Amino acid sequence: MKLGVIADDFTGASDIALTLAEGGMSCVQYVGTPSTPAQPDVEAGVVSLKSRTVSAGDAVAQSLAACDWLTAQGCSQIVFKVCSTFDSTAQGNIGPVAEALADHLGEAQVIVCPAFPESGRSVYQGHLFVGDKLLNASGMQDHPLTPMTDADLRTVLAAQTAWPISHIATDIVFSGGDAIAAAMPRTPAMIIVDAIRDDDLRAIAQAARSRKLLVGGSGIAIGLPANFGAVPATPDWQPTTGAGVVLSGSCSTATRGQVAAYAKVAPSLEITPEDIMAGRINVDETADWALAKDTAPLIYSSADPASVKAAQQKYGRDRLAHAIEGFFTDLTRALAVRGLARLVVAGGETSGAVVAGLGCSAFSVGPRLAAGVPMLKADNHQMAVALKSGNFGAADFFAHALLRMSEL
Numbered sequence: 001m002k003l004g005v006i007a008d009d010f011t012g013a014s015d016i017a018l019t020l021a022e023g024g025m026s027c028v029q030y031v032g033t034p035s036t037p038a039q040p041d042v043e044a045g046v047v048s049l050k051s052r053t054v055s056a057g058d059a060v061a062q063s064l065a066a067c068d069w070l071t072a073q074g075c076s077q078i079v080f081k082v083c084s085t086f087d088s089t090a091q092g093n094i095g096p097v098a099e100a101l102a103d104h105l106g107e108a109q110v111i112v113c114p115a116f117p118e119s120g121r122s123v124y125q126g127h128l129f130v131g132d133k134l135l136n137a138s139g140m141q142d143h144p145l146t147p148m149t150d151a152d153l154r155t156v157l158a159a160q161t162a163w164p165i166s167h168i169a170t171d172i173v174f175s176g177g178d179a180i181a182a183a184m185p186r187t188p189a190m191i192i193v194d195a196i197r198d199d200d201l202r203a204i205a206q207a208a209r210s211r212k213l214l215v216g217g218s219g220i221a222i223g224l225p226a227n228f229g230a231v232p233a234t235p236d237w238q239p240t241t242g243a244g245v246v247l248s249g250s251c252s253t254a255t256r257g258q259v260a261a262y263a264k265v266a267p268s269l270e271i272t273p274e275d276i277m278a279g280r281i282n283v284d285e286t287a288d289w290a291l292a293k294d295t296a297p298l299i300y301s302s303a304d305p306a307s308v309k310a311a312q313q314k315y316g317r318d319r320l321a322h323a324i325e326g327f328f329t330d331l332t333r334a335l336a337v338r339g340l341a342r343l344v345v346a347g348g349e350t351s352g353a354v355v356a357g358l359g360c361s362a363f364s365v366g367p368r369l370a371a372g373v374p375m376l377k378a379d380n381h382q383m384a385v386a387l388k389s390g391n392f393g394a395a396d397f398f399a400h401a402l403l404r405m406s407e408l
């Protein structure tokens, strides 16, 4: 293994795994840190953690364990994959984990860049944009767990770490990899690097060729496979037919549009916070209902910001999230034993919960369904799976994903 990734959620892990696979690296997405060695042909290993919203201490411990496993497999460079919308709170976990990994690997300068131009995320003058909106006006200010209310990544990161924060601006980035390398501070720092185009990310990769640690969204990986001699490729796929289900616990803007669109063409079942907290949902009956349908049904808890806020005030934010995620874990387990063959999931935390219900230990990475979303095959069920980030994908993503999984 040459390149190791520690991803702070499961959708983020499959997002960067797609970038690396399309860059021509043989790539596996692991479910948590494996306890056994990787297959010898794996060049890029992506460890999926569910560490974005746990305590900073827990996130650090999980990330260091993942780092140790990846370096033991031979990785010379580690990427800490965070969200392209920099999802975090003042407590972390981006700063504390980046700091701990840097100390552990002996790296004093850490490039931090969440830009992902293909999905509209750009970093300019240290500020993160989603399309033409600043991060704090993009919808991310209403996220149920990690509301983002400041677009200046320098102040966001400074609140999470004692390390000095530095910045490399677009004029230097446009001058290329050598200019970026020359502009790197000589003293310890986390460096927010601007990037608005894929070419900027390639220049960053060139500058980072011998860095032991990088922090970023999947865009940070665009230029990395070439550093390891890989050439672009299309990942293989064996079609999977059979029963399909869409599970959505994401309350993000794009997902809510996808839920509304799919509910018009397929059976759907809304699970409300009241249903969950009152224990009104029978998981086995729900799984039977889902698999009796001719068209893959949608089961969702996705709701608008006002409803989410009201439910959080009533039940407590973390308690509610935990209960909803627990429901999705149990439902997935029930669906898997009944022979589910195609599974589409919306939401990063939700995906972590769903994958826990699958009980698999790794995914092979197939071709793209949308920017940042590959088709995956679970190693235990040979099930086709898509883990879609909250804000990725077009309005017809669910129908498109289910269809593509079954096509040659």
Ligand SMILES: Nc1ncnc2c1ncn2[C@@H]1O[C@H](COP(=O)(O)OP(=O)(O)O)[C@@H](O)[C@H]1O
Residues within 6 Å of the ligand: 143, 144, 145, 249, 250, 251, 252, 255, 272, 273, 301, 302, 303, 307, 308, 311, 312, 320, 321, 322, 324, 325, 346, 347, 348, 349, 350, 351, 388, 389, 390, 391
């Ligand atoms: N109706 C709801 N009310 C409150 N919280 C919810 C509701 N539905 C889902 N959630 C919780 O909101 C969080 C959504 O996060 P996530 O799955 O990561 O989505 P995204 O990818 O959009 O960030 C999860 O913890 C989920 O359990």
Ligand SMILES: O=C(O)[C@@H](O)C(=O)COP(=O)(O)O
Residues within 6 Å of the ligand: 009, 011, 012, 013, 015, 016, 082, 083, 084, 085, 116, 217, 218, 252, 347, 348, 349, 372, 388, 389, 390, 391
């Ligand atoms: O970088 C991204 O935007 C995604 O890969 C990601 O991590 C998104 O997280 P969720 O929106 O919580 O799925």
